[in-house]
Structure formats: structure tokens, C-alpha cells
Amino acid sequence: MSPFNTFCSDTLQGFKPSIGHYRGWALGALWVFPLAQAWATEPISIISPAVVTEPAKVALGKKLFFEPRLSQSGIISCNSCHNLATSGTDNLPTSIGHNWQKGPINSPTVFNASYNLAQFWDGRAKDLQAQAGGPIEADKEMASSHSVAVATLSSIPQYQQEFVAVYGKGAINMDKITDAIASFEQTLVTPNSxxxxxxxxxxxxxxxxxxxxxxxxxxxxxxxxxxxxxxxxxxxxxxxxxxxxxxxxxxxxxxxxxxxxxxxxxxxxxxxxxxxxxxxxxxxxxxxxxxxxxxxxxxxxxxxxxxxxxxxxxxxxxxSLTGERPQIVLPALPPSPFDPLHVKR
Amino acid sequence: MSPFNTFCSDTLQGFKPSIGHYRGWALGALWVFPLAQAWATEPISIISPAVVTEPAKVALGKKLFFEPRLSQSGIISCNSCHNLATSGTDNLPTSIGHNWQKGPINSPTVFNASYNLAQFWDGRAKDLQAQAGGPIEADKEMASSHSVAVATLSSIPQYQQEFVAVYGKGAINMDKITDAIASFEQTLVTPNSxxxxxxxxxxxxxxxxxxxxxxxxxxxxxxxxxxxxxxxxxxxxxxxxxxxxxxxxxxxxxxxxxxxxxxxxxxxxxxxxxxxxxxxxxxxxxxxxxxxxxxxxxxxxxxxxxxxxxxxxxxxxxxSLTGERPQIVLPALPPSPFDPLHVKR
The missing domain is CATH 1.10.760.10 (Cytochrome c-like domain)
Incomplete structure (x- = not known):
């Protein structure tokens, strides 16, 4: 372990030194020590770029994040209230959900949400995965249910294949759905402010x-x-x-x-x-x-x-805290072979 | 003009021959002639990839396409009913708009809409630009007005700068807004099916x-x-x-x-x-x-x-008519310095 890592192990997780980096060590060490020490005294620390170790899972999670068929109406997705084109939120006092109902509390941004000690304003979900299931069945948000969400995705052949590719054989379930969404959300960090x-x-x-x-x-x-x-x-x-x-x-x-x-x-x-x-x-x-x-x-x-x-x-x-947003290429969601919301009617 | 173009002038608009293309002409001409003739006898012709000649205008139009602040509520954008993550439409019998009102007719896809002889099911808009202003002020869709849409965008400094960069000095107006949106929509073609x-x-x-x-x-x-x-x-x-x-x-x-x-x-x-x-x-x-x-x-x-x-x-x-979707990188919409919807209240 290098002295660099000794000081910065938390914030440099996933730091991958290049050959050029090692070449620069002889000189670099001269300034890295004082820098790392100065940094350690500040109450704010850096955000590191996301390291994607399971790209297929992240890609599936991105689809699900943009998937309006997880809602009863077929028009509300995670991205509706946590809009990645704006700021990971909807820039409204409180969100507008199913049947035009107003939400009870301001939608927090999904950017850097992996750093939250817990999710929701009241911390009632311990992590991103636990959070992801909430809005799907909240009456004022997506107004569906977990069983309907699972049935809807299971009715779409391409999702069947993708879940098997990521999670192995077995039926689609909420654990897999929320795990994939959380994996995508973990990539939504804004480093280099x-x-x-x-x-x-x-x-x-x-x-x-x-x-x-x-x-x-x-x-x-x-x-x-x-x-x-x-x-x-x-x-x-x-x-x-x-x-x-x-x-x-x-x-x-x-x-x-x-x-x-x-x-x-x-x-x-x-x-x-x-x-x-x-x-x-x-x-x-x-x-x-x-x-x-x-x-x-x-x-x-x-x-x-x-x-x-x-x-x-x-x-x-x-x-000065505005960082670089991840580049989000809009996913191409798979077609439904029939009315994907039929299971609700 | 090459014999190739003689046969295919419509469908090969923007076709840019490479050096390799010319090198291949001696051999290529041997099969291009029969191909072009065969092709000309089919009632269906190809769709060509979009050629972007004004990237700044297209980039501005993409932002506006995803801009929920063009709606009264701040949650409905062009992409709500013409969702580029699905199929350029919302996969609903009729769309759900402002105040959860149901639209009167199925939302047609925006993919390849530049090929439409006119826009809307009844053809009441002569082109994409004429169409783009409609939903903004439709009561059941975005439920705003053109004057409010212009005032909202004008209140956002980054939009002010971008409109000047694309259209030169002068105030933002609906002609510029709809021209930019239409320019982006012209890139939404799905070639190579x-x-x-x-x-x-x-x-x-x-x-x-x-x-x-x-x-x-x-x-x-x-x-x-x-x-x-x-x-x-x-x-x-x-x-x-x-x-x-x-x-x-x-x-x-x-x-x-x-x-x-x-x-x-x-x-x-x-x-x-x-x-x-x-x-x-x-x-x-x-x-x-x-x-x-x-x-x-x-x-x-x-x-x-x-x-x-x-x-x-x-x-x-x-x-076999499913083509390649354009890769859409989600735009980063500019922040508002204050409640962007204040002009409506």
C-alpha cells in the first residue's frame, strides 16, 4: 500500500493508477504528502468517480430507473421525481404523482444519494435498495404494488432475459429489481467540483x-x-x-x-x-x-x-460544490408484447 | 451527379462519400447499378442517418425537448408523451397531461416524424416547427401559454446565452423555441433496420x-x-x-x-x-x-x-422495420435563479 493510499483510502476507492502515474511518483511524492495532510484537516472531503464493476447490472438498473411501466398509470418512473436532466430532483416544492396528487415532502436529489446515511428525509430506508421499493407502491407516487411491478416486468421477454443474464436463473422479484436500481443509482455521483x-x-x-x-x-x-x-x-x-x-x-x-x-x-x-x-x-x-x-x-x-x-x-x-454529472445515455426500454398494464385492470 | 444519386437522390440526402467510397467505385459500380434499380422498384425506400449541420441548435433543441418548465406544472415536457426511452411515444391509448387529463387521441411517435407530410393525426400543423408550439398551450397537455413559455426560458440566464449563441442577439421568442425543438426532432431518425x-x-x-x-x-x-x-x-x-x-x-x-x-x-x-x-x-x-x-x-x-x-x-x-435509435445523451438543463414558474402564479 502506498503512502498516498494510507491517507486517502476512503475517498480514493477504485483509484486506478496509470503507468504515467507511477512515472510521476518520484516528483509526485514531493507534493502528495503535504496535500494529503492539508486535505485531512478539512471537514469536507472529495467525492470519487463511480467505479462500475457490474456494467450489465447497472445497465439493467438504468432501464428500470426510467421504466414508467413500474407505475400504475404507465407514465411515472423513478426519473419523474428524480429527473437526471435537471438535478436528480424535480425542482418542485413537493412532487406531483399518481392522479396528480401532491407528495408530502420535497423530493431529494438522487445524485450522490449513495452517500446518505439512510434514505428518505426521515431515514426510514437503510439504503438505496430499501428506498427503491417505496415509491412504486406509494399511493401518491407510482401507485402500483410490488406484485404488479414484478408481474409487469415478467411479462416483457427482454427483461426476462436481462434479469437472467444479471442474476442467473429464477423468477424476477423485488429484491432483484431494487438491487439493480440501487446499482445504477450508485453510479450517480458528481465528482470534480x-x-x-x-x-x-x-x-x-x-x-x-x-x-x-x-x-x-x-x-x-x-x-x-x-x-x-x-x-x-x-x-x-x-x-x-x-x-x-x-x-x-x-x-x-x-x-x-x-x-x-x-x-x-x-x-x-x-x-x-x-x-x-x-x-x-x-x-x-x-x-x-x-x-x-x-x-x-x-x-x-x-x-x-x-x-x-x-x-x-x-x-x-x-x-463551488457543483460537480460533473455522469453522462446518461437514455436507455432503450424493451417493448411489451401486449398491454403491459393489463395485470392491473 | 453520379448514377447512384440519380436513382436515390431523395433517400440519400446528406450522403457523404468517403475516400474509400471513391476507391471502391470501379468495383462498386458493377453492383450498384442493379441494386439501385431493384431498390427503385420497391414501394418502400430507406431512411438515411441524420446529418447534423447546426449542432448548437440541435443541442439547444434537445434541452427544450426535455424541458419540463415549458409546462404549467413544471413536470411535463415533449419527452413525457414522446418518450425517447420507449419508442418516441408513451405506449398509452391516449396520453395523460396537465391535471391528469386524458388526451383526445393516441400520441404518435416522434421518431422519423420529419418524414410526415404534416404533423398531428389530422395534419393541422404543416411541419415539426408548427407542431412544437401546440402541446405547450394545449389545456390537456402542458397547459401553459406561449407568452409564459417565453418568459420562463427568458428568466434562465443560461438559456439567454444559448439562444444568443444560436440565433444571434435579440429576445427569445416562440419561433426560436420551436425552430430549435424541430431541429432536434429532425435528428430522431432510425436508419439501418x-x-x-x-x-x-x-x-x-x-x-x-x-x-x-x-x-x-x-x-x-x-x-x-x-x-x-x-x-x-x-x-x-x-x-x-x-x-x-x-x-x-x-x-x-x-x-x-x-x-x-x-x-x-x-x-x-x-x-x-x-x-x-x-x-x-x-x-x-x-x-x-x-x-x-x-x-x-x-x-x-x-x-x-x-x-x-x-x-x-x-x-x-x-x-424488420425496427431501426437503430439515435443515441440520446440526457441534457443537463440549466438551473433557475428563482421559482421558474413564478410568472404563472
Whole structure:
């Protein structure tokens, strides 16, 4: 194991050194040591590009992610509320689902969701696979059922073949469906943001204002919750910790999972990665303006009133968290030999 | 002009001979002549790959095609009913639009729509550009208005820049929006189907049954309407020409455009390209099974009762019309600086 890996084993998973890389080691070692040490002292760490080890499973999962026949109506897919053409979300306060029903809570982005300590705002699903089955049978979302979803996919010959190719013989089931979707979602990471490149030593990536904003972000205490590779997503916190947060949204957060009084209005801290793209903000999707979101957070979570300059500096810093989106080639979904939704009627 | 072009000027638009092509002429001419002549005698001609001459305009049009902010709700885009992950349509009898309203007629595929003699089932839009503005302001579809669509896009800085880059200085307007969308749609062609390759001389592309099906297709008269590069889409015809077609769909077809009694229930003949992917069939989307669709067409349009063998042969032939879909890399839509739908509220 190289000294490089000693320092960066978590964030460089899947790092594949090229021949050129080894050639550069003699010189590279001179700057890698100080860099790795500096990096280790920052509360935010980089996101690494996805490493695909099972491309057939990921390809199947991508099809299922875009598969509207998983919904009762045949028009709603994972991509409806977690639109990969926008920001992995739908940019609505709350989503519009089956029969035009409004969802109860803001759709979080699927980009970098593999870094979440658990899924959904209240963390009721332990991982991406556990999450993927939820919307399929939620009345206000896809409004189908697991048995119908399995029957629908099983009625499509090409899916039959693809599931066998990926999972071996045996019937299609929800475990396989959600495993494939989760495998695809694990590839939806956005590395190489200006801030990541800055963390790795390219100091030209942040402007003076962004650097000042980052210092303010740390000094006022934002990093207490917004830290790690996802700049959040690794803890739960009460919304309105210091001052009450006013909202008409009835969600009770972790309380719905634990039943504990102290978990009322406790939500998973959202990622700040690509935050300029994921408006509107908060679990109620009430705020569109990023400056206003920063001011409110400082107020209700930290009891601090930011100056306009501090706010704008932090916003400038937050823009440096926009990473490279994975290139998504739209899958070609297989045809149905007959009405694929017949099993529901 | 080469003799090759003399025979194939329509279908080889944009054909760019390579150096290797010219090198091969001495030998190639030996078989090109008989091939081109044979081809010219077939009622169906090939579809050529799209030639993109204005990539920036096509890229902008692709964004707009996937742009849900063109709808009142912020969730419906061109791709909702003309889903490029399925078959350029939504595989529903009629589409589901704004406020979960059902559309009046089956959504036709956008693949190869540039070959249509006019757009919509009743041909009320003369071309793709004229079509593109329709759904944006249709109450049951995107339920926005042209002025709101223009204001929404104009509120997004990156769109402002991209429209200037493509169209020069000046405000965004509907002409530019629909021109860009149409430019993208012109790239949505599906060349190199087995039947196209067969037409070009590769006789191994069709099975004996498919070849028999094609002969039957011609002999019973299907090619009277289903001919040309799109295997249809180049004429209007009464639905139920010989025997009445029973439907609950109230659409009157060309009559809505011309007001002429003889145009009642006259519709644009749909393309048969990729037909195995575009169920359910007919303007009312009433039939899911391709065999049944073939039987009904022979009955009501030609007064012929096909044998089961004839039907299956024709269906086998129709499968040879599935071409190569263009590779669509999902665009990254630009963020809105504030609630992009505010102009509607």
C-alpha cells in the first residue's frame, strides 16, 4: 500500500493508477504528502468517480430507473421525481404523482444519494435498495404494488432475459429489481467540483470570495452538520434547533420512524452538493432563493444573523460544490408484447 | 451527379462519400447499378442517418425537448408523451397531461416524424416547427401559454446565452423555441433496420417468413398507403375505407381542418417504422396486439380477411422495420435563479 493510499483510502476507492502515474511518483511524492495532510484537516472531503464493476447490472438498473411501466398509470418512473436532466430532483416544492396528487415532502436529489446515511428525509430506508421499493407502491407516487411491478416486468421477454443474464436463473422479484436500481443509482455521483479540485491542490479553482465564504461557512458552524464527502447527508438534525422553523408541512421526520418525542421535526441533513441546481430548498421546498435558505439556516439552526456579505460569500462557496454529472445515455426500454398494464385492470 | 444519386437522390440526402467510397467505385459500380434499380422498384425506400449541420441548435433543441418548465406544472415536457426511452411515444391509448387529463387521441411517435407530410393525426400543423408550439398551450397537455413559455426560458440566464449563441442577439421568442425543438426532432431518425439493409442488398437480413410477409404486404395492398421511406406518413386516408371502423374516439380527423364532409374520419396514415415498439395502435390506441392490428387494417381498409399465416408473415415482416435509435445523451438543463414558474402564479 502506498503512502498516498494510507491517507486517502476512503475517498480514493477504485483509484486506478496509470503507468504515467507511477512515472510521476518520484516528483509526485514531493507534493502528495503535504496535500494529503492539508486535505485531512478539512471537514469536507472529495467525492470519487463511480467505479462500475457490474456494467450489465447497472445497465439493467438504468432501464428500470426510467421504466414508467413500474407505475400504475404507465407514465411515472423513478426519473419523474428524480429527473437526471435537471438535478436528480424535480425542482418542485413537493412532487406531483399518481392522479396528480401532491407528495408530502420535497423530493431529494438522487445524485450522490449513495452517500446518505439512510434514505428518505426521515431515514426510514437503510439504503438505496430499501428506498427503491417505496415509491412504486406509494399511493401518491407510482401507485402500483410490488406484485404488479414484478408481474409487469415478467411479462416483457427482454427483461426476462436481462434479469437472467444479471442474476442467473429464477423468477424476477423485488429484491432483484431494487438491487439493480440501487446499482445504477450508485453510479450517480458528481465528482470534480471546483471545491473538490481545490481540495486536491488546485488553488485556482476557488475565487477569493468563495474562499472567504468557505471560511465563514466553517466559522459560523455550518460544518457541524454539513461535512463529509456529501457536505451533509451523514446525520439527523432538528429543523429549527435554536429557533422554531415555521412551516405548513406536517412531516414529523424521524418521529415517524422511532416514535420518540425528541425525534419530532428531526430530518436527515441534506447534501449541499450541486445545491445551486436543487431548489426549492428544505423538506417543505418552501424556499427558492439560495441566499434566503442560507440566512434561514444560520438563524434557526445556529441562532446567527448573517450580514448580507457573509451570506453572499457562503452562496459563492456553495456554487463551488457543483460537480460533473455522469453522462446518461437514455436507455432503450424493451417493448411489451401486449398491454403491459393489463395485470392491473 | 453520379448514377447512384440519380436513382436515390431523395433517400440519400446528406450522403457523404468517403475516400474509400471513391476507391471502391470501379468495383462498386458493377453492383450498384442493379441494386439501385431493384431498390427503385420497391414501394418502400430507406431512411438515411441524420446529418447534423447546426449542432448548437440541435443541442439547444434537445434541452427544450426535455424541458419540463415549458409546462404549467413544471413536470411535463415533449419527452413525457414522446418518450425517447420507449419508442418516441408513451405506449398509452391516449396520453395523460396537465391535471391528469386524458388526451383526445393516441400520441404518435416522434421518431422519423420529419418524414410526415404534416404533423398531428389530422395534419393541422404543416411541419415539426408548427407542431412544437401546440402541446405547450394545449389545456390537456402542458397547459401553459406561449407568452409564459417565453418568459420562463427568458428568466434562465443560461438559456439567454444559448439562444444568443444560436440565433444571434435579440429576445427569445416562440419561433426560436420551436425552430430549435424541430431541429432536434429532425435528428430522431432510425436508419439501418433489417429491412433497410435488405433494400441495400444484404439479402441475409430478412428471414424466409419476413420475405413472404413482405410479398403478402404488397399483394394484399398495404403498400397503397404504407409506402415511401416512413412506410406511411405521406398521405391521408379514411379510417374504415371499405368497412366501418368501430371506435368510441370522437376525433373527426381532417374534417377538423378542412370542414369538408368527405374528410370525416380521414387521418394521416401512420408510419410503420418501429411498429413493434409503438403499441397501442390506431388513432384511438385501442389495439395492443400487432397481429390484431394487421387483421383489422386488412378488413376495414382493404376488405380482405387474412389467413392466420398471412397475418403472422406480415407481422414478421413488420418486425424488420425496427431501426437503430439515435443515441440520446440526457441534457443537463440549466438551473433557475428563482421559482421558474413564478410568472404563472
Amino acid at each position: 471546483p471545491f473538490d479540485l481545490w481540495l486536491q491542490g488546485d488553488k485556482s479553482q476557488l475565487s477569493a470570495q468563495q474562499l472567504k465564504g468557505y471560511q465563514t461557512f466553517k466559522q459560523v458552524g455550518c460544518t457541524a452538520c454539513h461535512n463529509g464527502p456529501a457536505v451533509g447527508a451523514n446525520s439527523y438534525q432538528k429543523m429549527g434547533l435554536v429557533q422554531p422553523y415555521q412551516t405548513e408541512n406536517p412531516s414529523l421526520g424521524r418521529y415517524s420512524v422511532t416514535g420518540k418525542e425528541q425525534d419530532k421535526h428531526v430530518f436527515k441533513v441534506p447534501t449541499l452538493r450541486n445545491i445551486e441546481h436543487t431548489a426549492p430548498y428544505f423538506h417543505d421546498g418552501a424556499v427558492w432563493d439560495l441566499s434566503q435558505a442560507v440566512e434561514i439556516m444560520a438563524q434557526v439552526q445556529l441562532g446567527q444573523t448573517l450580514t448580507p456579505e457573509q451570506t453572499q460569500d457562503i452562496v459563492a462557496f456553495l456554487h | 433489417p429491412f433497410d439493409l435488405w433494400l441495400q442488398g444484404d439479402k441475409s437480413q430478412l428471414s424466409a417468413q419476413q420475405l413472404k410477409g413482405y410479398q403478402t404486404f404488397k399483394q394484399v395492398g398495404c403498400t397503397a398507403c404504407h409506402n415511401g421511406p416512413a412506410v406511411g406518413a405521406n398521405s391521408y386516408q379514411k379510417m374504415g375505407l371499405v368497412q366501418p371502423y368501430q371506435t368510441e374516439n370522437p376525433s373527426l380527423g381532417r374534417y377538423s381542418v378542412t370542414g369538408k364532409e368527405q374528410d370525416k374520419h380521414v387521418f394521416k396514415v401512420p408510419t410503420l417504422r418501429n411498429i413493434e415498439h409503438t403499441a397501442p395502435y390506431f388513432h384511438d390506441g385501442a389495439v395492443w396486439d400487432l397481429s390484431q392490428a394487421v387483421e383489422i387494417m386488412a378488413q376495414v381498409q382493404l376488405g380482405q380477411t387474412l389467413t392466420p399465416e398471412q397475418t403472422q408473415d406480415i407481422v414478421a415482416f413488420l418486425h
